[in-house]
Amino acid sequence: MSIEIDRQKCVGCGRCRDVCPGTLIALDTEKRAYIKYPRDCWGCTSCIKECPVCAIRFFLGADMGGMGSRMYTEKHGDILDWLIEKPDGGIVKISVDTRESNKY
Amino acid sequence: MKTEIIKTDILIIGGGTAGCYAAVTAAENSDKKILICEKAHIRRSGCLAAGVNALNAYITEGRTPQDYADYCKKDAAGIARDDLLLTMSERLNAVTERLEKEGLVILKDENGKYVTRGNRNIKINGENIKPLLAGMVSKLPNITVLNRVNIIDISVTDNRVNGAFGIGIENDVFYVIEAGAVLIATGGAAGLYKPNNPGFSRHKMWYCPFNTGAGYAMGIRHGAEMTTFEMRFIALRCKDTIAPTGTLAQGVGAKQINAHGEVYEQKYGLTTSGRVYGTVAENIAGRGPCYLQTKGITHEREQSLLKAYLNMAPSQTLKWLESGTLPSEHNVEIEGTEPYIVGGHTASGFWIDADRATTIKGLYAAGDVAGGAPQKYVTGALAEGGIAAHSMLQYLADGISGTVSGDEISQHECEITHFLSAGAPPYSTEQLEEAMQTVMDSYAGGIKTNYRFSGKSLDEADRRIVQLQELSDSLRAGDAQELMYIYELRERLTVCRTVIAHLKARHETRWHCFAENTDFPERDDEHWNVFVNSRFENGKTEIILRRVNSP
Numbered sequence A: 001m002s003i004e005i006d007r008q009k010c011v012g013c014g015r016c017r018d019v020c021p022g023t024l025i026a027l028d029t030e031k032r033a034y035i036k037y038p039r040d041c042w043g044c045t046s047c048i049k050e051c052p053v054c055a056i057r058f059f060l061g062a063d064m065g066g067m068g069s070r071m072y073t074e075k076h077g078d079i080l081d082w083l084i085e086k087p088d089g090g091i092v093k094i095s096v097d098t099r100e101s102n103k104y
Numbered sequence B: 001m002k003t004e005i006i007k008t009d010i011l012i013i014g015g016g017t018a019g020c021y022a023a024v025t026a027a028e029n030s031d032k033k034i035l036i037c038e039k040a041h042i043r044r045s046g047c048l049a050a051g052v053n054a055l056n057a058y059i060t061e062g063r064t065p066q067d068y069a070d071y072c073k074k075d076a077a078g079i080a081r082d083d084l085l086l087t088m089s090e091r092l093n094a095v096t097e098r099l100e101k102e103g104l105v106i107l108k109d110e111n112g113k114y115v116t117r118g119n120r121n122i123k124i125n126g127e128n129i130k131p132l133l134a135g136m137v138s139k140l141p142n143i144t145v146l147n148r149v150n151i152i153d154i155s156v157t158d159n160r161v162n163g164a165f166g167i168g169i170e171n172d173v174f175y176v177i178e179a180g181a182v183l184i185a186t187g188g189a190a191g192l193y194k195p196n197n198p199g200f201s202r203h204k205m206w207y208c209p210f211n212t213g214a215g216y217a218m219g220i221r222h223g224a225e226m227t228t229f230e231m232r233f234i235a236l237r238c239k240d241t242i243a244p245t246g247t248l249a250q251g252v253g254a255k256q257i258n259a260h261g262e263v264y265e266q267k268y269g270l271t272t273s274g275r276v277y278g279t280v281a282e283n284i285a286g287r288g289p290c291y292l293q294t295k296g297i298t299h300e301r302e303q304s305l306l307k308a309y310l311n312m313a314p315s316q317t318l319k320w321l322e323s324g325t326l327p328s329e330h331n332v333e334i335e336g337t338e339p340y341i342v343g344g345h346t347a348s349g350f351w352i353d354a355d356r357a358t359t360i361k362g363l364y365a366a367g368d369v370a371g372g373a374p375q376k377y378v379t380g381a382l383a384e385g386g387i388a389a390h391s392m393l394q395y396l397a398d399g400i401s402g403t404v405s406g407d408e409i410s411q412h413e414c415e416i417t418h419f420l421s422a423g424a425p426p427y428s429t430e431q432l433e434e435a436m437q438t439v440m441d442s443y444a445g446g447i448k449t450n451y452r453f454s455g456k457s458l459d460e461a462d463r464r465i466v467q468l469q470e471l472s473d474s475l476r477a478g479d480a481q482e483l484m485y486i487y488e489l490r491e492r493l494t495v496c497r498t499v500i501a502h503l504k505a506r507h508e509t510r511w512h513c514f515a516e517n518t519d520f521p522e523r524d525d526e527h528w529n530v531f532v533n534s535r536f537e538n539g540k541t542e543i544i545l546r547r548v549n550s551p
């Protein structure tokens, strides 16, 4: 499981690099973020949550049962939308109100 | 690498849960200079990076701190310190209130009371718990934070701490930090054993893979007394994603069932280790895979679960949705992880007194790195950080400051220069790390042997770990980050040796799976209701047995 960063969308702010608990993300010579050590990602999704332009997507490795989908987030005030894009292009969205606690 | 010397009153190694809270407590109660050195960035580092699902340690209405302490001790089959558990338990609710004041969302009922999950948990939205803590730190002017500084050693003379040494991963600086008091809050150790999925997803483990046991290793190296490293922690988790199971087991009441649909959890006992053991035993008996029985839960509950997992382990929600195995239609498969050393769940770590002082003067420990008090979790780690902060202030009241000798500085500079110099090592750091994990997996009770080991297999493990330690001298790094990887590997190897020595010392099986000794398969209360402690001296791990209840 790991992440991929969209070079086109990345604005080079470096926030993902800052927050990665494993120091796995770097900026290239054109100030675009990339994951330097993809196999060392813990899957914590910190980078995804910090990215201001939704350029980072998360996926499960095939070795842990991944089916090729990509997950990313969009923020709208207190609402955090989690979007899952399936290989066939279908999108599933779950909205989480960050002011609400877990029910379980 | 250029050398920079910094002076501070209090140095906190690791800006995680315990470290941040200790810094805040010390800053709010004094005008001392406080420095946090954090290998990542305090905003999202350590165990809390992904968020947590509940506060697992809380004194609910009608219960007392003593009840919580008793529960922890019972779950650990008696090997836990009453004084540590009680002083921690007494503070669980105060730290919770503080978190709420800082903005943590906690579920309340119509009367404004926290909604509990079982007897000891409360329900929260724990996604942003680490940014909250980091925010508290940044408001206090007497705390300085050095992010991306990996501490590689502490400075100790005549059993007194004087500071620490670190490497700036991004700025190529070798830091010498002189401090009157030092708190180790580096968390536990992951990555000692081969993980469930050793390939592409090798870091999809339960414990934070970036907590590499640095704090334990620094203490061991300088002869600090350590306790209960044989009580390893193995988490029972959702298969592959290693997502927490408590939300399913306690949240929606899902039972552990085998492949035939039989509930097996009662058969093996409901302790933390018993639940793992039962799952292993059912698999060995050919009745696996095992599951949490979620099939049939309502649509509404399922929707809540999907959201709850997004707040703490998003990979589980992704897995459910992309593989079409929604929990209302499919039971959730569970498995045991590889073993970790983590004092916030079991009792392994520094041997400390009720002030959270280690056996090295001026050196304190809190959180997962501190031993003797299992089941601390987030709130317990915060509580210990708070206690340690007050103790350090008291210690510093005598006007103590630290000075690091020039000899020690040049010794560390030499070592760093050696690793950064040109060379042709026979193996890479990654290869040696894999070798270490294979050794531990095969001979020291990893997943491969269903967590079982014998005295003979441990001897083999130790022999090979020593070889790997020797090989690690030849490693070379191209930059500061690779240098950190070398140090992380060497820390883990040091911790491995202590784990092996402790596993070997306890001649019984007190906790199934956590320490499953095939030479001594039974529990032996007559002889082994004791702490197995150790001190590393002159290249050897000396075992010290200490009575339970006598700190």
Ligand SMILES: Cc1cc2nc3c(=O)[nH]c(=O)nc-3n(C[C@H](O)[C@H](O)[C@H](O)COP(=O)(O)OP(=O)(O)OC[C@H]3O[C@@H](n4cnc5c(N)ncnc54)[C@H](O)[C@@H]3O)c2cc1C
Pocket: B013, B014, B015, B016, B017, B018, B019, B037, B038, B039, B040, B045, B046, B047, B048, B051, B052, B053, B054, B055, B056, B057, B149, B150, B151, B152, B185, B186, B187, B188, B206, B207, B208, B210, B211, B212, B214, B215, B344, B345, B366, B367, B368, B369, B376, B377, B378, B379, B381
């Ligand atoms: C996946 C997961 C889920 C959990 N869920 C829950 C839950 O729902 N509820 C609950 O109550 N508890 C939960 N826990 C337990 C709880 O999170 C931990 O017990 C607690 O956070 C540990 O705090 P700590 O300060 O000891 O470690 P951490 O918070 O991990 O802090 C250690 C810090 O030290 C830094 N560090 C490490 N080595 C060095 C070094 N050499 N130099 C400098 N810095 C260093 C790390 O980067 C990190 O920031 C969970 C734990 C995990 C791993």
